[in-house]
Amino acid sequence: MKIAVSAQGKDLDSSVDPRFGRAPYFIIIDPDTMEYEAIDNKQNLNLPQGAGVQAAMTVIGKEAKVLLTGNCGPKAFKTLKAASVDVITGVKGTVKEAVEKFKKGEYKVASGPSVQSHWS
Amino acid sequence: MILTIASGKGGTGKTTLATNLAAYLGNRAQLLDCDVEEPNDHLFLDIEWDERETVTTVIPEVDEEKCTRCGECGEICQFKAIAPLEATVLVFPELCHSCGGCFLVCPEDAIDEGTRELGMLEIGHYNTTGFVHGRLRIGEAMAPPLIKKVKEKLDLNKIAILDAPPGTSCPVVNTMIGSDYIVLVTEPTPFGLHDLKLAVGVTEKLGIPAGIVINRYGIGDAGVEQWAEKQNIPVLLKIPFDRKVAEIYAEGKLLVEELPEWSQMMGELLSKIEKHLQN
Amino acid sequence: MEKEIKELVVISGKGGTGKTSIVGALAAISGEKILVDADVDAADLHLILSPEIVERHDFISGHEAVIVEERCTQCGDCISLCRFDAIDEASFTVNSFNCEGCGVCVHFCPEKAIDFPEKHCGEWYVSNTKYGPMVHARLGIAEENSGKLVSLVRQKGRELAEAQGIDLIITDGPPGVGCPVIAAVGNASALLVVAEPTVSGKHDLKRVLELSNFFNVPAMVCVNKFDLNRKVAIEIEKFCETNNITFIDHIPFNPEFVRAVANGKTVVEADDEDLVQLLKIIWEKISSKLEEFSQKAARAA
16 A cells, blocks of 8 residues: 655655645655655646645555645545545654654544645 | 726725716716626616626536546646546536636547536616626636626727726736726825836736826825826826815715716816827 | 744725735734735735845746747637637737636647747745745736735745744735635635725625635724724724624724835834824734634634
8 A cells, every 4th residue: 555745855854745735745655665756746836726636636646545744625635535545634744754653553534624725 | 989997006096987987978988897806886876787697607517427537637627627536527616717628628528518606797777877797706716707798798889988906917907908098097105106007017018008097196295197207108187185085985976976076077087088099 | 733823814805995004014013923915916015114035936827828830720720719719810829818828729739839838927035024024926917826826925924934933924915805815815814804984895895704704714804094984984893793703993094104105114103103002002902813713713623
């Protein structure tokens, strides 16, 4: 199983980005082997709108089953949920720390979006 | 003639000018309030309403039976309003710009035309002056398509007065496009001048002649006049600051009906515009 | 958990109610804070706060269709497909005012003759002012997507607040109730609506309050220039009472507002003790309400 983390940089020591749609990178990682891939989200940063939906489509396209991020808006949440991706919000620290915490079962899956629409 | 009344800055007296000019012209004018976010002209005119229609825009509705999840609709949509997933195809109506891309690209003909309400279009008259305005639904972000609907009701046999929204962004440009002349209302302050420069920038980009009306003349400085002279933009009218005017406005009354000098000012404004257009 | 950041967004519905002057005054009175000018269409706050720009960034949003003449065979497909009348039938060029950036013509052009470059729509800045750091922007003349730029300056303001450990953001919001205002209202801690006592001021106020309801952001109201029409001013106050909206205060019409702007200053820097005193009281009321609202929101979360 793979999980996705919104990140400010390309490696496991980067901080988790509190934004989902407009995070600079997504780290797609296999928590068992800690093998990972960084996806550049730069294209998405300049989208006129719908960055959350597009980010969700990216994560779904990489077949991640869980997303770790700071905040997730309603449209991204709805999209992820429709593809059965669990969303965990309020995640802080480095990507590595976040994945470790996830493995220890310290997170709770969000039941709804954590922020309102940004209209972009 | 199509005459747009605009201003970079809000609250400079656009509505006052538009409503009074329209009332002054009587049956020679049609007034179209294009500030669909905050339509105010009707508050100053005792409008008799004739027609009312709901304005909608087209959004996709996916027939999941026919859909093969090829994903092309999601690819073409620049606005991320449609998300084709394995389990279902999500549509986010509020993100849709109604470009029609998804309908055209779908190889299975699985997308039908649904609708989203943009707001209301209301048509009426004040005495003998025609009146049209749009009212954007609260929570709706896209004003330009509703503005276009208001403009579809233009009566070219009349002097059509378009009251533009404030600012210089897309709704304002959508109002101005197609106008013969633009009247920019400003006030003699640095805020007024700063925003006037932006508004003049828009009229220049559109290539439409424009003139300036300075409202509340006397409250500020000479910056606007000096700048206008340097740029060779005519100052069509200076409306002196008068507490009485502010009070009449505050009560929602028409100045041309309360103060005789206002009729004279409106006549002067029109002849200056005609003169500018002849040159 | 670090200090919860509180963001006060000042809006007016109608333009010209004195919103920016009041933001300037609150900037001068309040303590440590980040200032955000989210009125990106006609950003005016810099005229009274004289910011010194320390960072300058491009604002890029979406794409724009450009027909490449050499490859275009003038088949006319793009003209019939474009729902925004953006293609000139005589010259086969794209009118950038009308182009929505939807890319339909780009996709369907049989000659692949339409490019789709990213669109540069303006700039945004981080600056220093004497009352604290400020994030502001300039949307290109007649550019679109001001809503996204509003979101962006607010987001940058928040990041700056987090980085500097500042827990207050005062945002000068755009006029109207459309796209830019929606972008300015979402996720704010509270709104301060600056109304004026005119029939249109009252009408717009109601629209703005519907928006506050729609987005579930608590609103407070203050009436500027109340003595221009005391009757309507009192009606507004009563309207707030019956609708359970915090009414802050009435501010009298004062030529000092215009004079201060003309001198590039905030009204607090003017020599009018009574006015300054009133504005200080107003800030006290706003500040305690803001605290109350954000505590309520924190408990609800």
